[in-house]
Amino acid sequence: MMDARKKKRKVLLMGKSGSGKSSMRSIIFSNYVAKDVRRLGATIDVEHSHVKFMGNLTLNLWDCGGQDAFMETYLASQRGNIFSDVAVLIYVFDIESREVERDLDTYHAIIEALREFSPNAYVFCLVHKMDLIQAEHRQRIYDERSAVIRSRSSDFTVDTFASSIWDQSLYKAWAGIVHKLIPNLIVIERFLSAFAKKINAEEVILFERSTFLTVTSVTSEVGELNPIYDRHERLSNIMKAFKHCAARNTLTTPASAGFVVMHTKTPQFNIFLGRFTDNTYIFLVVPPGEASYNCAVLNTMLAREGFSKAAAGSGGGDGFPLPPPETEEHANGTIGNPA
Amino acid sequence: MPPNETLFLESTTRIQKDSIHSFMDFQVWDFPGQLEYFESAFDLEDIFGSLGALVWVIDAQDDYLDSVARLNRTILTVQQFYPGINIEVFIHKVDGLSDEYRTDTFQDIVQRISDELSDAGYENAPVHYYLTSIYDYSVFEAFSKVIQKLIPNLSTLENLINTLANNCGFEKTYLFDVLSKIYIASDTRPVDMACYEMCSDYIDVIVDISELYSWDHPVRKRLGDQIQEAESHVVLHDQTMIHLMEMNKYLCLVSVIRNPEAKDKRGLIDMNCRTFQDALNEVFSRSWEEGSTAQAGGPATTSK
Numbered sequence: 225m226m227d228a229r230k231k232k233r234k235v236l237l238m239g240k241s242g243s244g245k246s247s248m249r250s251i252i253f254s255n256y257v258a259k260d261v262r263r264l265g266a267t268i269d270v271e272h273s274h275v276k277f278m279g280n281l282t283l284n285l286w287d288c289g290g291q292d293a294f295m296e297t298y299l300a301s302q303r304g305n306i307f308s309d310v311a312v313l314i315y316v317f318d319i320e321s322r323e324v325e326r327d328l329d330t331y332h333a334i335i336e337a338l339r340e341f342s343p344n345a346y347v348f349c350l351v352h353k354m355d356l357i358q359a360e361h362r363q364r365i366y367d368e369r370s371a372v373i374r375s376r377s378s379d380f381t382v383d384t385f386a387s388s389i390w391d392q393s394l395y396k397a398w399a400g401i402v403h404k405l406i407p408n409l410i411v412i413e414r415f416l417s418a419f420a421k422k423i424n425a426e427e428v429i430l431f432e433r434s435t436f437l438t439v440t441s442v443t444s445e446v447g448e449l450n451p452i453y454d455r456h457e458r459l460s461n462i463m464k465a466f467k468h469c470a471a472r473n474t475l476t477t478p479a480s481a482g483f484v485v486m487h488t489k490t491p492q493f494n495i496f497l498g499r500f501t502d503n504t505y506i507f508l509v510v511p512p513g514e515a516s517y518n519c520a521v522l523n524t525m526l527a528r529e530g531f532s533k534a535a536a537g538s539g540g541g542d543g544f545p546l547p548p549p550e551t552e553e554h555a556n557g558t559i560g561n562p563a
Numbered sequence: 564m565p566p567n568e569t570l571f572l573e574s575t576t577r578i579q580k581d582s583i584h585s586f587m588d589f590q591v592w593d594f595p596g597q598l599e600y601f602e603s604a605f606d607l608e609d610i611f612g613s614l615g616a617l618v619w620v621i622d623a624q625d626d627y628l629d630s631v632a633r634l635n636r637t638i639l640t641v642q643q644f645y646p647g648i649n650i651e652v653f654i655h656k657v658d659g660l661s662d663e664y665r666t667d668t669f670q671d672i673v674q675r676i677s678d679e680l681s682d683a684g685y686e687n688a689p690v691h692y693y694l695t696s697i698y699d700y701s702v703f704e705a706f707s708k709v710i711q712k713l714i715p716n717l718s719t720l721e722n723l724i725n726t727l728a729n730n731c732g733f734e735k736t737y738l739f740d741v742l743s744k745i746y747i748a749s750d751t752r753p754v755d756m757a758c759y760e761m762c763s764d765y766i767d768v769i770v771d772i773s774e775l776y777s778w779d780h781p782v783r784k785r786l787g788d789q790i791q792e793a794e795s796h797v798v799l800h801d802q803t804m805i806h807l808m809e810m811n812k813y814l815c816l817v818s819v820i821r822n823p824e825a826k827d828k829r830g831l832i833d834m835n836c837r838t839f840q841d842a843l844n845e846v847f848s849r850s851w852e853e854g855s856t857a858q859a860g861g862p863a864t865t866s867k
Contacts, residue, residue, distance in 0.1 A: 424786060426776075446782050455775040462771045469764040470799050473757035481800050488769060488795035492783070493776045497797075509776055513787030 239316030241290035255478035307341035355388035392457030658696035720748035
């Protein structure tokens with residue numbers, strides 16, 4: 225039995241005031257769309273929220289208001305409270321900020337505090353609002369900025385991401401973060417790649433159910449040749465947008481809307497999207513071929529049990545319980561007989 | 564183009580002709596609003612000669628009296644020389660008006676135009692009115708209606724779709740032009756904005772996903788036989804099913820199915836849609852044979 229504290233990961237979300245912390249939190253975890261975030265006001269002090277992710281993994285998200293006065297209290301009187309037991313620090317830089325040096329000083333102070341109380345935390349830096357930079361300069365400015373950030377990060381290894389709420393880069397960044405947080409990911413990945421080989425899939429992606437973030441993915445040698453590199457993030461975006469549309473038109477909230485199953489067959493590829501475990505969708509891309517597609521779908525449904533056992537066997541796999549059984553019967557796409 | 568980007572469009576200064584190549588070829592002529600085309604410098608025959616529909620856009624948020632007066636003049640001229648042209652009036656930008664005010668504006672404009680027309684002695688002029696806005700789907704709906712009037716065998720198509728929808732238990736079925744997401748025919752049940760929105764967004768989903776995975780490479784091999792046209796369906800959380808099937812290069816058939824039993828009979832639905840596809844292509848292949856078009860699709864629908 226795992227102890228309850230371990231399953232709750234404390235995630236600090238920090239950065240200068242107005243850098244977009246609460247906006248991105250709302251988009252990723254509260255089913256907002258980009259234009260809705262205009263309604264958000266400034267965050268006062270720390271907003272705590274618990275985000276259930278992959279079932280057993282609860283992210284305890286501390287959205288820390290970024291105004292200077294708050295920052296000072298975090299570093300002084302609140303220091304022990306804020307920085308102890310941190311699993312992840314996500315620090316957001318506003319690319320448009322005019323006081324780069326000062327931002328970096330604050331960041332460095334935060335890093336020092338983190339080193340004191342939680343030296344094993346992961347640190348992620350998002351260089352945010354990249355949409356405001358002209359496309360041709362983005363890569364260069366981002367590279368420069370992340371080099372400076374690294375130089376001020378003491379002995380933490382920092383992952384940096386360029387992000388914007390207006391395109392898929394936000395998903396890329398958060399999918400990267402989430403990827404780091406999931407326990408026994410290696411077992412899951414090993415299982416998936418063996419499975420992908422068996423069903424001749426070009427690509428198998430596991431999406432988290434409510435956020436549609438990529439949990440993990442396996443790509444075959446052929447699938448690797450796909451020229452579109454940001455396809456996972458684009459898929460997250462596409463499916464989430466459609467989920468919103470479905471919610472709007474079936475009079476329900478985006479949080480409770482979802483898909484039971486999706487089949488797509490085209491002359492170039494076949495795609496299957498379905499509930500895999502309680503918290504994940506599986507997304508299969510297989511080459512065309514009616515019979516082999518149906519086989520792949522059938523096998524996926526059979527693999528679900530094996531998968532949740534494999535994950536459970538290695539300890540802490542109760543993040544992948546099976547969905548309630550009533551959704552299972554739509555798995556098989558066999559052709560009905562004309563009456 | 565998303566609606567909020569239209570802000571950056573410049574005002575039209577000359578006649579822009581856009582050709583749309585789809586199942587039928589259209590040419591859209593975009594006229595500058597300030598142009599006085601009844602001056603002798605313009606050749607009326609050139610402008611109106613081969614015209615199918617005249618779309619007149621009225622800004623409902625502005626003072627529209629002037630625009631209505633000009634529209635009346637235009638209608639009278641067009642009616643006199645080219646009585647076959649459909650006149651479509653879009654009362655536009657209604658998103659900014661309250662519901663009540665919207666209806667008032669609509670009635671006022673309709674009243675003014677029909678008064679003028681009956682004064683001039685045209686009782687049943689082909690004038691139609693639509694409330695539109697770019698911020699929802701109403702403008703697609705309106706354009707769909709405009710295009711539908713230009714399709715010679717619309718009633719055949721509608722009959723075919725009705726037969727299909729009734730036999731398969733579809734709630735609503737649309738035949739979409741994939742590129743413009745205008746629907747060129749639908750079953751004759753009342754229009755449901757929610758259904759339209761979901762169908763049109765589902766086309767987006769499929770088109771976008773296809774873009775990600777349709778790359779060409781010699782090592783990509785197929786694993787067996789499969790029908791050439793794309794087919795897709797999704798089941799939503801409330802057991803609603805959206806079913807999409809490619810009909811030909813330009814068209815696809817999208818249906819909303821709420822009957823839970825339909826899901827177990829997908830094979831049958833697929834087969835019926837294929838039958839519909841054959842019928843549809845037959846209608847189009849015969850459309851240039853004079854006369855007998857209405858017959859084309861009739862016997863082919865054997866859906867049960």
